[in-house]
Amino acid sequence: xxxxxxxxxxxxxxxxxxxxxxxxxxxxxxxxxxxxxxxxxxxxxxxxxxxxxxxxxxxxxxxxxxxxxxxxxxxxxxxxxxxxxxxxxxxxxxxxxxxxxxxxxxxxxxxxxxxxxxxxxxxxxxxxxxxxxxxxxxxxxxxxxxxxxxxxxxxxxxxxxxxxxxxxxxxxxxxxxxxxxxxxxxxxxxxxxxxxxxxxxxxxxxxxxxxxxxxxxxxxxxxxxxxxxxxxxxxxxxxxxxxxxxxxxxxxxxxxxxxxxxxxxxxxxxxxxxxxxxxxxxxxxxxxxxxxxxxxxxxxxxxxxxxxxxxxxxxxxxxxxxxxxxxxxxxxxxxxxxxxxxxxxxxxxxxxxxxxxxxxxxxxxxxxxxxxxxxxxxxxxxxxxxxxxxxxxxxxxxxxxxxxxxxxxxxxxxxxxxxxxxxxxxxxxxxxxxxxxxxxxxxxxxxxxxxxxxxxxxxxxxxxxxxxxxxxxxxxxxxxxxxxxxxxxxxxxxxxxxxxxxxxxxxxxxxxxxxxxxxxxxxxxxxxxxxxxxxxxxxxxxxxxxxxxxxxxxxxxxxxxxxxxxxxxxxxxxxxxxxxxxxxxxxxxxxxxxxxxxxxxxxxxxxx
Amino acid sequence: xxxxxxxxxxxxxxxxxxxxxxxxxxxxxxxxxxxxxxxxxxxxxxxxxxxxxxxxxxxxxxxxxxxxxxxxxxxxxxxxxxxxxxxxxxxxxxxxxxxxxxxxxxxxxxxxxxxxxxxxxxxxxxxxxxxxxxxxxxxxxxxxxxxxxxxxxxxxxxxxxxxxxxxxxxx
Numbered sequence: 001x002x003x004x005x006x007x008x009x010x011x012x013x014x015x016x017x018x019x020x021x022x023x024x025x026x027x028x029x030x031x032x033x034x035x036x037x038x039x040x041x042x043x044x045x046x047x048x049x050x051x052x053x054x055x056x057x058x059x060x061x062x063x064x065x066x067x068x069x070x071x072x073x074x075x076x077x078x079x080x081x082x083x084x085x086x087x088x089x090x091x092x093x094x095x096x097x098x099x100x101x102x103x104x105x106x107x108x109x110x111x112x113x114x115x116x117x118x119x120x121x122x123x124x125x126x127x128x129x130x131x132x133x134x135x136x137x138x139x140x141x142x143x144x145x146x147x148x149x150x151x152x153x154x155x156x157x158x159x160x161x162x163x164x165x166x167x168x169x170x171x172x173x174x175x176x177x178x179x180x181x182x183x184x185x186x187x188x189x190x191x192x193x194x195x196x197x198x199x200x201x202x203x204x205x206x207x208x209x210x211x212x213x214x215x216x217x218x219x220x221x222x223x224x225x226x227x228x229x230x231x232x233x234x235x236x237x238x239x240x241x242x243x244x245x246x247x248x249x250x251x252x253x254x255x256x257x258x259x260x261x262x263x264x265x266x267x268x269x270x271x272x273x274x275x276x277x278x279x280x281x282x283x284x285x286x287x288x289x290x291x292x293x294x295x296x297x298x299x300x301x302x303x304x305x306x307x308x309x310x311x312x313x314x315x316x317x318x319x320x321x322x323x324x325x326x327x328x329x330x331x332x333x334x335x336x337x338x339x340x341x342x343x344x345x346x347x348x349x350x351x352x353x354x355x356x357x358x359x360x361x362x363x364x365x366x367x368x369x370x371x372x373x374x375x376x377x378x379x380x381x382x383x384x385x386x387x388x389x390x391x392x393x394x395x396x397x398x399x400x401x402x403x404x405x406x407x408x409x410x411x412x413x414x415x416x417x418x419x420x421x422x423x424x425x426x427x428x429x430x431x432x433x434x435x436x437x438x439x440x441x442x443x444x445x446x447x448x449x450x451x452x453x454x455x456x457x458x459x460x461x462x463x464x465x466x467x468x469x470x471x472x473x474x475x476x477x478x479x480x481x482x483x484x485x486x487x488x489x490x491x492x493x494x495x496x497x498x499x500x501x502x503x504x505x506x507x508x509x510x511x512x513x514x515x516x517x518x519x520x521x522x523x524x525x526x527x528x529x530x531x532x533x534x535x536x537x538x539x540x541x542x543x544x545x546x547x548x549x550x551x552x553x554x555x556x557x558x559x560x561x562x563x564x565x566x567x568x569x570x571x572x573x574x575x576x577x578x579x580x581x582x583x584x585x586x587x588x589x590x591x592x593x594x595x596x597x598x599x600x601x602x603x604x605x606x607x608x
Numbered sequence: 609x610x611x612x613x614x615x616x617x618x619x620x621x622x623x624x625x626x627x628x629x630x631x632x633x634x635x636x637x638x639x640x641x642x643x644x645x646x647x648x649x650x651x652x653x654x655x656x657x658x659x660x661x662x663x664x665x666x667x668x669x670x671x672x673x674x675x676x677x678x679x680x681x682x683x684x685x686x687x688x689x690x691x692x693x694x695x696x697x698x699x700x701x702x703x704x705x706x707x708x709x710x711x712x713x714x715x716x717x718x719x720x721x722x723x724x725x726x727x728x729x730x731x732x733x734x735x736x737x738x739x740x741x742x743x744x745x746x747x748x749x750x751x752x753x754x755x756x757x758x759x760x761x762x763x764x765x766x767x768x769x770x771x772x773x774x775x776x777x778x779x
Contacts, residue, residue: 073691073718073721074691075690119716119722119724120724122722122724123680123681123722123724125680126680127680128691194680406755442754444755446672448676451731454676454677454729454731455676455677455680457675457676460671460672460675460754460755462684462685462753462754462755463684540690562690563690563691567689567690567691568679568680568681568683568684568689568690569683569684569689571683571687571688571689571690572683572684572685572687572688572689572694573687575684575753575754590690591688591690594690595690596690596691
């Protein structure tokens with residue numbers, strides 16, 4: 001397998017020996033099940049580990065070996081990296097510290113990196129000062145700082161090797177995502193969808209920090225790096241030029257959002273990177289119409305497949321044309337090989353913001369499956385498989401209902417039926433495991449004005465738990481599900497009091513792991529969802545559970561530290577539509593369960 | 609006619625000063641005596657009109673301004689979040705002067721718990737008084753969660769007119 005991949009890379013040709021290195025190194029590390037070398041575990045974004053020392057039989061014995069306080073209070077997303085050198089590399093939210101911790105000495109600090117950043121970046125971060133973590137290749141660590149500086153550090157010493165500027169916080173651009181190293185390039189998106197930015201994905205030279213290419217999410221084809229004769233949409237060339245301009249009212253594409261701030265995945269054989277772009281500009285759909293009618297606002301909420309070498313777009317699939325709900329389309333694209341209708345397909349699966357689970361062909365971008373994984377989903381009845389477009393339910397169309405009209409009981413909420421928390425995929429079961437949100441909303445657009453560097457939102461919303469269905473836990477706001485991406489159905493689910501905002505992990509030990517907003521790390525039977533073990537960390541978990549093996553011992557590492565949009569929206573409890581003025585919310589308030597504070601907890605089985 | 613509050617019209621001039629020198633905010637600690645003697649809904653910072661959950665235009669603007677500029681940290685409807693306090697609770701203990709002082713100057717007691725300065729943000733400065741009114745209404749239990757409606761003509765005329773008279777008397 002590894003040889004095949006190397007071959008695939010070599011065929012790209014024209015790459016100098018040094019440029020091959022980073023990718024080579026990253027692929028090699030990924031192929032070693034003892035390592036956790038990239039935030040999603042592998043390029044395909046599967047968050048699956050072949051390790052099985054910790055398994056269903058002994059999970060009850062799993063215990064915390066040591067804990068480490070990061071000294072930072074805000075929401076801790078992402079997780080630790082392990083690349084076989086006996087250390088854990090972790091990062092924090094703003095001020096974006098990086099620590100190298102000695103795994104053999106219970107987390108003794110080998111070095112610390114702490115950048116000096118202008119705190120004025122904080123107010124332009126929409127949803128807490130989170131950061132989804134480090135990337136590693138070839139002795140270097142890469143981190144996107146909140147203030148848009150992309151840094152490369154020497155993993156050995158923590159010394160700064162280079163820095164590159166990826167955006168401008170005075171325009172509302174910030175960084176929260178984890179970069180991905182592909183070949184000799186560090187690939188990096190941008191945040192700021194609530195500030196009317198113009199989204200972009202950029203590649204930097206891993207050795208020098210020099211910009212190699214930038215592809216925008218909206219605007220003319222030459223900026224998006226689309227060739228309308230070649231770039232595919234639903235399996236056929238787009239044809240029409242500059243849709244990224246013509247599907248907007250005059251000039252609105254310049255503040256058209258489409259911020260790609262989620263995860264990037266990569267197929268080494270096809271040599272394509274995949275990611276989703278965020279919501280279009282203002283949340284008031286009226287301000288994005290052309291001649292008063294809905295317009296597609298391309299290429300917001302779109303899955304992009306790009307050539308990592310030059311950024312050229314191979315295909316696009318717009319999940320939500322003319323967004324009316326802030327269904328920010330950044331969720332990770334899991335690359336999985338599937339059998340569908342007796343045929344082997346290179347698939348791409350998404351547990352999407354919209355409540356729909358998608359399956360696409362990752363070579364062509366054709367839509368294969370679109371089914372609801374969150375049963376309350378009501379904004380669209382279904383997807384038209386011919387056109388690839390959602391069939392929107394008029395009753396929940398915030399555009400049809402109008403500006404300054406409160407459209408009520410839309411499911412899911414703008415937080416999405418799943419947010420940034422990455423899902424896991426087990427090649428053994430063929431299922432995807434994901435923490436999801438069971439929350440609905442009322443959404444009321446209002447006319448808003450664009451001012452550079454200020455929020456460009458244009459809708460107010462209130463949220464409430466999704467209506468309870470038979471067998472659901474009363475008032476639950478989240479679930480952990482096993483999803484069949486081919487059949488398009490939930491195989492099992494377990495409910496949680498709060499939205500499940502942590503990344504999932506699947507292992508060959510027959511286990512799936514996730515964290516809760518109250519702070520529990522949980523292990524469940526991967527076949528049934530039955531809870532087998534849990535441990536309460538000091539704060540709510542919005543980070544990801546990673547696993548690795550060092551000197552024959554399998555470990556689990558997770559950052560706890562509540563925050564993010566979950567910390568903002570759920571702290572005080574959701575609204576009860578029935579409740580009277582000034583009444584205390586009937587629904588659970590996160591602030592009754594957890595407080596701030598970043599801690600890394602490392603688990604293992606006790607010595608025999 | 610949509611009810612408006614006169615004081616909002618005089619405020620922007622003062623707001624401009626906040627940006628220049630925060631100490632000027634002391635002015636609000638001792639507002640003009642005449643205004644002080646008036647009762648509820650008389651156009652002092654923190655006044656609002658709420659009838660059956662509906663509010664005057666200024667207080668409604670306060671809700672929108674809060675949602676745009678403050679919600680991301682202080683949580684929905686002023687209720688607080690995991691990293692910034694509930695403003696509903698705090699306005700009960702803070703004078704308008706203290707409140708607007710913090711908004712203009714910012715506050716940072718703990719290293720990463722930043723309350724940013726809005727001194728450069730005209731929109732927020734123009735609306736500080738409205739935000740304060742909205743929070744006061746929330747604190748008193750007169751305004752519920754979510755986006756309030758603006759008092760419509762038939763219902764709103766009475767108190768709105770009274771307010772305008774008083775406010776103009778103040779000038």
